[in-house]
Amino acid sequence: xxxxxxxxxxxxxxxxxxxxxxxxxxxxxxxxxxxxxxxxxxxxxxxxxxxxxxxxxxxxxxxxxxxxxxxxxxxxxxxxxxxxxxxxxxxxxxxxxxxxxxxxxxxxx
Numbered sequence: 001x002x003x004x005x006x007x008x009x010x011x012x013x014x015x016x017x018x019x020x021x022x023x024x025x026x027x028x029x030x031x032x033x034x035x036x037x038x039x040x041x042x043x044x045x046x047x048x049x050x051x052x053x054x055x056x057x058x059x060x061x062x063x064x065x066x067x068x069x070x071x072x073x074x075x076x077x078x079x080x081x082x083x084x085x086x087x088x089x090x091x092x093x094x095x096x097x098x099x100x101x102x103x104x105x106x107x108x109x
Contacts, residue, residue, distance in 0.1 A: 005044050006037050006040045007038075009038065009048075009049075009063075020034050026056070027051040027055050029051075049064070056071075057071050058070060058072065059071060059073075
């Protein structure tokens with residue numbers, strides 16, 4: 001028997017090791033709204049589910065049904081490739097790569 005969607009949102013947050021505040025900051029919702037979702041006093045909207053899927057690489061089918069893998073494997077493979085490339089860089093280039101990624105992340109905001 002699979003967990004309700006609200007419990008799966010909590011499971012994602014805990015698996016990623018995020019506090020409610022950090023999780024909320026990443027998907028731009030209030031802490032109180034997330035708390036209501038996690039304690040099942042409010043249903044997670046389709047918008048919230050899509051935000052969780054997009055921001056945390058969660059598999060859309062899993063968040064809806066609880067079946068399959070929690071995270072999107074294709075993106076996991078891309079991340080593994082990025083990590084491998086990063087590890088192959090010398091330390092000075094690693095710093096440069098981190099700075100560029102930080103700038104890209106800032107642009108997203």
